[in-house]
Amino acid sequence: MVLFTFNIVNIEAEVKKGASVPDEERIRITENNSKAILRILDIHDVKASFFIEISIAEKLQSLIKAISSKGHEIAFYNINSELREIEEAKKSVEELLEKQIKGIRQKDYKIPKEDLKMLGFGYVSHIDHADILFPFKRLKRDTEITEQDGISVVPESISPYSQLPYNDFVFQVLPMKYYKNMVFETLKKDDFVLIYLSSWQFTDFSRYRFDIPFYRKWNSGKRSKTSSISCFAGSTKMRWLPHE
Template identity: 70%
Template sequence: MVLLTFNIVNIEAETKKSTDISDEERLKITESNTKAILRILDIHEIKASFFIEISIAEKLQNLLKAISAQGHEIAFFNKDSNLEKIDEVKKSVQNFLEKQIKGIRQKNHQFSLEELKSIGFNYISNIDNADILFPFKRLKRSSEIIEENGLSIVPESISPYSQLPYNDFVFQALPMQYYQNMVFETLKKDDFVLVYLDSWQFTDMNKYQFKIPFYRSYNLGKKMEDKLEAFLFWINEKELATSRMKDYIF
């Protein structure tokens, strides 16, 4: 099973030019990038899970409604919001979507299982920082979803052969054929492969001139769209099963 997920986050990088890009403009970039992702998913008839960053969720009501209307899952990504803010936004989004938010993803700022359960989450999908040193961080991990304190904890996927994680950086950096082979071989051993990309990766860097580290500066924008297109075409060609996170877990 391929669990395809997207982190919907504003790009935080500074610009190369003297003029700054406002938060409102960054939000518009995020919305445009997400619409590009939705278009590609729709073409290939694949459903995914969208983890919306807490601080921008209520500002993207129309976008969230469009994501939900196309049959995709809405979940949350927490960057640095406190528990009270998460609870507030969760109730607000559930109200205007008329659907329950079951999942949350954390990276730097992490709450305990008890705290997340207390505000109604059913599963957690935490991720690591995708930087250039990630291959040296860890070589082993459990590939099974575990239940703890009434919550399902979904681990990051790592290839048992190459030891590469299926994070946003790896998708961006690897040649598509190598990545596809890695997914195919992993599915022979594990029940699922959890893939995640960031919405900012679909930004046209030539247009906005953001300052991006050298190792993250290639295959962005239209090239990222093309890679996603190629990946989804391959998934359908090989008849690999896909699922939203909540459907696979529950």
């Protein structure tokens, strides 16, 4: 199976000289990008997991309700939040949705699994850095969801053939035909492939003058990314991540 996930995050990049994108506008960009994702998933009747960055969860309540009402999973993405902040965000969103939040994703800043278990999380999804050097970095490859300290650990998927991870950068730069073949070949060996994209990739960089590397602008924007997702979703059986 394919586990299709999205990191809902504000773009943190600086802007080019003479340009300005205040915090309120960054939130609006994130909301609009996320709504574009919802529309394309709805067209293909695909369900996904949305990992909301904890520091902006309070400002995205309407979006969170819209995502949940479409049948998608709401989870959290922890970039650098402390345990108390995670607990407060979890309680707030659970009251908003009247359902429990079971998943959390972490990258650099990792809260211990026993603390996440104490807060009522059922699984943690660990991801690595996504940048242009990935093809030259051999990563540890786990293929199974394991139980550690009372919580399920979902590993980041890596192709056994190309050694490429299924992160946002790889989805962005690879030709879709090659990417789909990579997924199908991996599923012949593994039970699942975990794919994740980031909401900022749907940003129109011709309109918002963020100072980002050229390779991050390639194949970005709503039109390009929704087209890629549409092509992929139309030929792949996908599901969300919740741990029962």
